Amino acid sequence: MPSLKDLKNKIASVKNTRKITKAMQMVSAAKLRRAQDAAEAARPYAERMAAVMGSLASGVGQSASAPKLLVGNGKDQVHLLVVMTAERGLCGGFNSTIVRLARAKASELMAAGKTVKILTVGKKGREQLRRDLGAHFVGHVDLSEVKRIGYGNAQSIARDILARFEAGECDVVTLFFNRFQSVISQIPTAQQVIPAVFEEAGASAQYDYEPSEEAILADLLPRGVATQVFTALLENGASEQGARMSAMDNATRNAGEMITKYTTIYNRSRQAAITKELIEIISGAEAL
Numbered sequence: 001m002p003s004l005k006d007l008k009n010k011i012a013s014v015k016n017t018r019k020i021t022k023a024m025q026m027v028s029a030a031k032l033r034r035a036q037d038a039a040e041a042a043r044p045y046a047e048r049m050a051a052v053m054g055s056l057a058s059g060v061g062q063s064a065s066a067p068k069l070l071v072g073n074g075k076d077q078v079h080l081l082v083v084m085t086a087e088r089g090l091c092g093g094f095n096s097t098i099v100r101l102a103r104a105k106a107s108e109l110m111a112a113g114k115t116v117k118i119l120t121v122g123k124k125g126r127e128q129l130r131r132d133l134g135a136h137f138v139g140h141v142d143l144s145e146v147k148r149i150g151y152g153n154a155q156s157i158a159r160d161i162l163a164r165f166e167a168g169e170c171d172v173v174t175l176f177f178n179r180f181q182s183v184i185s186q187i188p189t190a191q192q193v194i195p196a197v198f199e200e201a202g203a204s205a206q207y208d209y210e211p212s213e214e215a216i217l218a219d220l221l222p223r224g225v226a227t228q229v230f231t232a233l234l235e236n237g238a239s240e241q242g243a244r245m246s247a248m249d250n251a252t253r254n255a256g257e258m259i260t261k262y263t264t265i266y267n268r269s270r271q272a273a274i275t276k277e278l279i280e281i282i283s284g285a286e287a288l
Contacts, residue, residue: 021251022252032241032242036241053198067221069162069194073168079116079172079174083098083122083176086122086124095128096128099129102176102190103129103133106133119138119160120139154226158225173193177191
């Protein structure tokens with residue numbers, strides 16, 4: 001059984017840990033509000049842009065003049081998986097759920113005889129995937145020095161993806177990220193961005209486009225990729241802060257329970273030691 005000094009040191013250590021987790025919880029709560037507002041503000045624009053491009057795409061169909069970003073390059077052999085995770089840990093299962101989804105997709109593709117390439121965004125995903133899929137890494141985007149995600153960061157990632165596709169390095173590109181739903185719920189999401197996938201839209205016949213639908217799509221599709229990357233980054237940012245806030249809240253509660261437990265053990269041990277000393281004194285006095 002630990003000594004009174006050991007118990008006292010444990011209680012002090014857990015109290016210090018609780019201060020840290022409580023502070024991290026409060027910081028995450030403050031950051032969550034900004035990140036959630038940014039993610040929710042970006043959704044209407046992304047949804048409307050997808051609807052417009054979907055309407056155009058339904059008019060173009062699979063014609064020979066359709067942009068490659070819409071119909072692909074005619075092959076489905078090389079898949080580029082863009083895995084977006086956090087730069088830091090201590091956020092519960094946030095990073096693990098994204099990595100688990102990406103790993104399952106990679107295993108499925110390789111089992112089908114496809115070639116898999118992985119572009120990681122965020123250090124934690126790279127660390128978790130390195131062991132079994134490190135040979136498939138083709139690049140990494142470090143956002144550790146970025147204090148606030150901006151559209152410029154998304155454009156840089158989108159340019160890299162588009163350059164790889166145009167160079168013939170990949171045929172299909174899929175983004176992996178967590179979609180923010182609430183503080184305690186983040187949805188692991190796999191979203192194909194090349195070739196572009198849109199929901200069916202039947203309103204294209206109501207409009208006449210000038211210039212042609214193909215020309216408009218050729219200009220909009222690269223912007224659409226950047227918009228989807230930006231939306232994914234914002235959703236990931238809000239999900240990360242929500243997951244960290246929840247994880248630190250649980251850690252703070254657990255620390256409080258440990259302090260109560262160790263304090264009870266300490267008091268009982270101290271009481272037992274005092275009782276033992278009293279018995280020894282009384283026994284010695286009676287012996288005299």
